[in-house]
Amino acid sequence: MRIREGADRDLITLQDIERAAGRCFRDLGMDAVADDEPPSLAMLGRYARAGGLWVAAETAADRPVAYVLVEAVDGNTHVEQISVHPDRARRGIGRALIEHVAARARAAGVPALTLATFTEVPWNAPYYERCGFRRLAPEELTPGLRKIRAEEALAGLDRWPRVCMWRDLGTA
Template structure:
């Protein structure tokens, strides 16, 4: 599936993808996550303007089915959000977006990718470990990651176990 930078017209679609992808959390007893509002349009626009918002389209009809947003944090590219519409799930779309972000990070001289995620959600930490991420210990957290985790705690995400993870970018 082709990946391209997000366009202004894509941003409401990213919110729709986020809502649809979030529904799967209901089955895990996490309805608050399913009901959490997606990133606001102005926030998504900030990632887009910075060149840190990418979408995946279907080859057949060019429909946007996934996105990834992030930003540099303490020498690595922090994946703020990667979401795949359930209609496109289990096809390697998320993995492809993450690999694309890793290439862009490497091109920018960043050491790797970071993200924060739930430890007990199968498509979160266990999935990221399968694709090469590792859990960061408390002593490894950079100031920027500590700030992100504090904001997540303020948002109530620490009701469920969470971790920071890291994956080095492959050398060019």
């Protein structure tokens, strides 16, 4: 599996990946999440132009099978979204994307990776804990993470338990 920067030619494929990955939430009774629209082409394009879109594909020229969106939040690298097509799940692709992002952040002197996720979805918080993240207590949230959580609440995601997570990169 190769990881490369995402490009405009990938964006429609990324929406397809997101729709397919989202359908897995239906099995957990999370139909609203399953039915949620993927990030818009404009949003994906903004991440790509800002250097915050990475994709995984068999070869550099192949269509992506997974992607990660990252942005700076309070001096850390925040994983906004990571999605793997369900046909390619459980093969270490998501972990490879996380490790790629961690290596780039570490090389840039960024102290940590952060993310917000569902606590009770097996491929969310429990998975990220296996990838070296820890759950943050509410009083540990940075201003940017508090803002992200407030936006998630407004979007209705708090119908299911959520948590922010932190992975120290050892650069502080």
